Amino acid sequence: MALNASKxxxxxxxxxxxxxxxxxxxxxxxxxxxxGLMNDHRFEESLVRAVYQAxxxxxxxxxxxxxxxxxxxxxxxxxxAWKHCDxxxxxxxxxxxxxxxxTAVMADAERCDYHTDILPKDQSVLDVIRVACYIHQIPxxxxxxxxxxxxxxxxxxxxxxxxxxxxDDLEEALAIIAKSEAETVYLVDSYGSLxxxxxRALCDKYLEYLVVEGKELGFHAxxxxxxxxxxxxxxxxxxxxxxxxxxxxLGRGAGNCPMELLIAFLHNPAYKLRPILQCIRDHVEPLRSxxxxxxxxxxxxxxxxxxxxxxxxxxxxxxxxxVVALWDELIE
Amino acid sequence: MALNASKxxxxxxxxxxxxxxxxxxxxxxxxxxxxGLMNDHRFEESLVRAVYQAxxxxxxxxxxxxxxxxxxxxxxxxxxAWKHCDxxxxxxxxxxxxxxxxTAVMADAERCDYHTDILPKDQSVLDVIRVACYIHQIPxxxxxxxxxxxxxxxxxxxxxxxxxxxxDDLEEALAIIAKSEAETVYLVDSYGSLxxxxxRALCDKYLEYLVVEGKELGFHAxxxxxxxxxxxxxxxxxxxxxxxxxxxxLGRGAGNCPMELLIAFLHNPAYKLRPILQCIRDHVEPLRSxxxxxxxxxxxxxxxxxxxxxxxxxxxxxxxxxVVALWDELIE
Numbered sequence: 278m279a280l281n282a283s284k285x286x287x288x289x290x291x292x293x294x295x296x297x298x299x300x301x302x303x304x305x306x307x308x309x310x311x312x313g314l315m316n317d318h319r320f321e322e323s324l325v326r327a328v329y330q331a332x333x334x335x336x337x338x339x340x341x342x343x344x345x346x347x348x349x350x351x352x353x354x355x356x357x358a359w360k361h362c363d364x365x366x367x368x369x370x371x372x373x374x375x376x377x378x379x380t381a382v383m384a385d386a387e388r389c390d391y392h393t394d395i396l397p398k399d400q401s402v403l404d405v406i407r408v409a410c411y412i413h414q415i416p417x418x419x420x421x422x423x424x425x426x427x428x429x430x431x432x433x434x435x436x437x438x439x440x441x442x443x444x445d446d447l448e449e450a451l452a453i454i455a456k457s458e459a460e461t462v463y464l465v466d467s468y469g470s471l472x473x474x475x476x477r478a479l480c481d482k483y484l485e486y487l488v489v490e491g492k493e494l495g496f497h498a499x500x501x502x503x504x505x506x507x508x509x510x511x512x513x514x515x516x517x518x519x520x521x522x523x524x525x526x527l528g529r530g531a532g533n534c535p536m537e538l539l540i541a542f543l544h545n546p547a548y549k550l551r552p553i554l555q556c557i558r559d560h561v562e563p564l565r566s567x568x569x570x571x572x573x574x575x576x577x578x579x580x581x582x583x584x585x586x587x588x589x590x591x592x593x594x595x596x597x598x599x600v601v602a603l604w605d606e607l608i609e
Numbered sequence: 610m611a612l613n614a615s616k617x618x619x620x621x622x623x624x625x626x627x628x629x630x631x632x633x634x635x636x637x638x639x640x641x642x643x644x645g646l647m648n649d650h651r652f653e654e655s656l657v658r659a660v661y662q663a664x665x666x667x668x669x670x671x672x673x674x675x676x677x678x679x680x681x682x683x684x685x686x687x688x689x690a691w692k693h694c695d696x697x698x699x700x701x702x703x704x705x706x707x708x709x710x711x712t713a714v715m716a717d718a719e720r721c722d723y724h725t726d727i728l729p730k731d732q733s734v735l736d737v738i739r740v741a742c743y744i745h746q747i748p749x750x751x752x753x754x755x756x757x758x759x760x761x762x763x764x765x766x767x768x769x770x771x772x773x774x775x776x777d778d779l780e781e782a783l784a785i786i787a788k789s790e791a792e793t794v795y796l797v798d799s800y801g802s803l804x805x806x807x808x809r810a811l812c813d814k815y816l817e818y819l820v821v822e823g824k825e826l827g828f829h830a831x832x833x834x835x836x837x838x839x840x841x842x843x844x845x846x847x848x849x850x851x852x853x854x855x856x857x858x859l860g861r862g863a864g865n866c867p868m869e870l871l872i873a874f875l876h877n878p879a880y881k882l883r884p885i886l887q888c889i890r891d892h893v894e895p896l897r898s899x900x901x902x903x904x905x906x907x908x909x910x911x912x913x914x915x916x917x918x919x920x921x922x923x924x925x926x927x928x929x930x931x932v933v934a935l936w937d938e939l940i941e
Contacts, residue, residue, distance in 0.1 A: 472842055472874070473805065500835070502870055503904075507839030510804055525906070537906065538834055541913045542804070554933045557906055562930065572835075572904075574857070574869065574889055581873045598894065601886045 298545040302513065304520045305339035306332045306536060307497075308561070309359055310383055311521075311528035313343055315568050315590075319357030325370050327560045328524060333377045334552035335540065339405060341381040342367060347390045361394075364401055371402045379404040379431070386410035386417045391424050398429030408459070409435040412442045412450050419457050426458035433519070434459040435497060438467040439479065440583050447482070455486040461493040461519045466508060469501025469531055469580040473511045480515035495519030500531040500572050501580025509534040510542060524553060525561045527568075530586035531576035569593055574600045582607055630877040634845065636852045637671035638664045638868060639829075640893070641691055642715055643853075643860035645675055647900050647922075651689030657702050659892045660856060665709045666884035667872065671737060673713040674699060679722045693726075696733055703734045711736040715767070716757070718742035718749045723756050730761030740791070741767040744774045744782050751789050758790035765851070766791040767829060770799040771811065772915050779814070787818040793825040793851045798840060801833025801863055801912040805843045812847035827851030832863040832904050833912025841866040842874060856885060857893045859900075862918035863908035901925055906932045914939055 308328050309320055325342065332340045343359030351360050358366040362382045371380060380403050384391055395406060406425035410418035418434060425432045434454055439447065454462050464479055471479070476496075483494050496512035498505035498521070509520055522539045526532035537557065540548045575589035578600065584607070592603050640660050641652055657674065664672045675691030676683075683692045690698040694714045703712060712735050716723055727738060738757035742750035750766060757764045766786055771779065786794050796811055803811070808828075815826050828844035830837035830853070841852055854871045858864035869889065872880045907921035910932065916939070924935050 473839065474846065503832070503835050503838045503867070506835045507805065514806065535835070535909075538909060538913075541909070551933065551936060554906070554936050558930065558932050562906075574886070574894075577867075577870060577873070581870075598890065600890050601883065604883060604886050 303338040306337045307341040308523040310341040313359045314529035317356050318359035331552045331556035335549045336547045339379045345384045345389045381405035383407045386414035405431045407433045422458040432459045433461040435463040437465045440470045451486040455490045461495045463495035465497045469499035470583040476508045476511040493518050497521040498534045501576045505534040506538045531572045532570045633850050635670040638669045639673040640855040642673040645691045646861035650691035663884045663888035667881045668879045671711045677716045677721045713737035715739045718746035737763045739765045754790040764791045765793040767795040769797045772802045783818040787822045793827045795827035797829045801831035802915040808840045808843040825850050829853040830866045833908045837866040838870045863904045864902045
């Protein structure tokens with residue numbers, strides 16, 4: 278560390294160095310939202326409250342509690358409360374802490390009845406609607422952003438699976454998105470398949486369109502190649518100011534960028550590591566007896582092949598261990 | 610991937626791109642050597658043979674089987690065969706496969722009776738002696754390198770714990786090491802505390818001294834911050850051509866750069882992923898019932914604080930789970 282402190286290199290020279298910090302960075306905890314993909318969003322309310330309060334104590338800027346999933350698609354019998362994030366469920370978590378952290382939900386294009394299920398902001402404890410879409414869903418995503426913006430929310434667009442998008446399509450998409458209502462556009466490594474040089478090239482590409490429109494770049498990682506934190510750092514160095522992370526990396530499949538690593542790295546005195554460690558000890562590590570997440574060989578294989586992790590998730594759900602057979606299937 | 614394949618960025622443009630590979634890169638498996646730090650080098654011979662044969666099948670260039678530890682310090686009662694790597698033990702592993710992969714051992718400065726315990730090369734199946742030292746041990750390391758070189762071995766110098774070295778001392782050390790017998794000098798992130806910008810600055814510094822002397826730069830990572838693989842990729846981009854990795858990242862504490870990730874990344878058709886996956890399935894994953902290694906919160910804390918992982922290793926050895934108490938102790 279000493280070496281770099283005395284001689285910062287590259288883009289950090291004018292953007293913060295090892296001993297300083299970048300005050301324009303905001304972090305979002307999506308432990309409950311992304312982690313919910315591994316248990317059909319069936320977290321107990323006490324756990325959600327504990328994560329919510331830990332994030333407040335740690336100075337985290339935003340917390341995402343789940344999805345606004347359409348009940349016509351996702352029944353309440355099959356999915357827990359955090360798949361729908363009804364206002365009364367949100368209020369039970371937020372309690373008297375309203376306003377101490379910005380609260381977000383994710384709304385998936387074509388899987389959210391946003392006109393009816395997202396209330397006007399003055400009737401909700403929510404602050405932010407994060408619209409997630411694949412590149413072919415941008416028209417509907419734009420309508421969702423406008424709807425949420427008009428209702429009074431801060432909005433983000435999370436463009437998923439960019440590692441499979443064609444370069445020309447991505448350029449066109451960015452040109453359109455940059456003029457949308459979204460305050461932040463997220464580079465999303467859905468399959469955990471990107472490495473540092475690709476992150477740098479993509480961040481530069483996104484920023485080319487976003488900066489002129491006054492929008493922020495966000496980054497959301499997956500850990501299939503043990504690169505979730507590393508790529509988040511690269512995105513920071515490139516200029517991303519909105520960062521997703523989860524406690525213990527809890528998230529779909531190989532999980533996400535661990536909040537504890539990110540907070541330790543950022544050096545911003547507004548962020549506190551200890552409340553996150555308390556939450557790890559008391560709430561998140563104990564989940565491992567019920568849930569399995571985090572880097573493992575099968576996730577590495579789908580990430581390497583730039584595929585959705587569903588084959589690897591099934592592999593572990595079914596208690597399989599033959600990674601050679603999985604590899605043979607994946608490359609068949 | 611498609612984006613970067615069509616438009617390689619940065620230093621890879623002239624050093625290999627996503628769809629090509631760098632033929633000058635050589636990889637070394639140190640599963641048994643570094644992993645042995647977690648079980649007093651008590652691997653069964655059948656396991657060592659399995660890893661050895663998997664590395665041959667995978668096209669790995671070098672394999673390191675253990676230490677040449679002094680028996681006056683490390684008794685045979687307390688340590689397994691791979692702490693001493695006597696010639697007869699090595700020969701039982703190498704068997705008829707001699708010459709199919711270069712075989713290495715590590716010799717620690719002040720902890721190896723190298724004059725007597727390292728045989729002349731024509732009496733040994735070993736090809737490479739890797740001398741490991743801290744920066745204050747360079748004088749003895751130079752004598753060890755000369756001894757091994759004169760006996761006919763290829764040699765490397767692994768300068769440990771560089772994250773705690775003073776910048777001026779490191780400059781002086783590199784100037785001396787660059788003129789030693791070592792064919793390769795390794796940048797070693799002993800505490801898993803370095804991140805990409807530091808790796809780039811250090812690689813550039815090392816190469817400044819090594820290139821003019823015709824020496825190669827190597828890199829050896831630890832995974833305390835989930836950066837072992839990421840930092841190895843950064844070292845590659847910077848020009849490191851000698852890379853250490855271990856199957857499933859098996860190694861001391863948080864472990865090392867996983868061989869399976871590295872081989873998948875390198876795109877060199879000489880390297881095969883499938884034999885590594887077979888070894889994972891049949892030999893390395895089953896070790897988890899007896900050994901604990903890999904990234905976990907306690908290792909992250911020692912890495913973040915740029916400390917030796919011994920406090921975290923003890924924490925897990927003693928079955929502790931209170932990471933908050935550990936944190937409070939570490940920063941006391």
